[in-house]
Amino acid sequence: MLLVLSEDHKEHLSFLTKTDGSGKNSLRLLRVEVVEEFGRIALDFLRKGTNPKIYEGAARKLCVPVEMVQHGVEGLMFLMTESSKHMISEVDFMDSVLALGFGEELNQSLLQLYVQHKHQVRSILSQLLCNQPAYHNLEWRLDVQLASRSVRHQIVPMVTIRLLLTRSSDVGSTKSCMDLQTDPISLLHMISTLEAALAAVKTSHARRILRNIK
């Protein structure tokens, strides 16, 4: 599928092709390096968050206003996230980028950027989902209660379980834990229910659906 880039987006990215005044060859070199540098900055920002000082530094070096640099980098970031999100093929990426009217080398360098970092960007994007607490670890102990205040000479087996869960959010992952206690019969019932759940993946119904998703 082709990415349709909005007019604002195209305008922001056109910064990358802005001319500067010196000879033609050095200009082209400058643009490709600029694009690569900005591509690196954009991916860093995707990983760690934006840093305004870098915008100011780049703006000073290239003698352009800060907003232009910022829009250029943000435009690159958006291009990368949209392309990685939809998992578009290299051909489609080239066609979408052609619409921006860049030169062939710029398109190639953008394509290289995309191909190298596609999976990383996808894994970063997948972490942004707010989700349920997920299984992290399970600790257990088996005890036998021999006596209590009211009754001596008992034999009551008990399994104590600590379920450690982790939940990922924008600020990192938070851990929580749940303490549970059960007698062996309930534990066996739990085990057989969970095994039935696992076996449900192997039914023909589930297999039919999984085949069609792939």
Added chain:
Amino acid sequence: RFRFCGDLDCPDWVLAEISTLAKISSVKMKLLCAQVLKDILGEGIDYDKVGKLTADAKFGTCPLKSGDIKATVAVLSFILSSAAKHDVDSESLSSELQQLGLPKEHATGLCKSYEDKHSALQDKLRDTSLRLRRLDSVSWRVDYTLSSSELREVNEPLVHLKLQTQGAEPGSSDTTVVSISPDKFRVLLTELKQAQAMMNALQ
């Protein structure tokens, strides 16, 4: 099928990593074992030493990547802690590891390190077993109430108990403060002494 895995099948990743273990020399592997044992016993692992030990080992034709180093440390850690968990003696461990494809010198070296630290390992594993809310400390104070807003002359002792327990998350602690009247305190003390007598009878 293997005792050191708790009479279950050996996990696939362990099988794969045992074959990479065989490519390190047995002397280096014994030193690696020592480092891994220090890590399990909570003394911290020196990654620089581990890096040096694995630095000139080559797996196939390419030098070790950091993922391979972590894998070797992980498989040694699994074998040693799992053997201690299931209380496997070192001869059975050695024969089972050789069945899985670890060369004899490596297996003997590993089992010698295991045997030296066998009881220390089990003590450490016993300490880290699940305990709900361990009691850290108890502090107490006995007051004597002279009078109150309800009654002019009270003249009764009162016990304050402060219990520090470890909270649910590791590193957190909870404090419980209770004040007990003398009769209730005597009952509590008698019951606890009975429980202690029962615990001593079991030792």
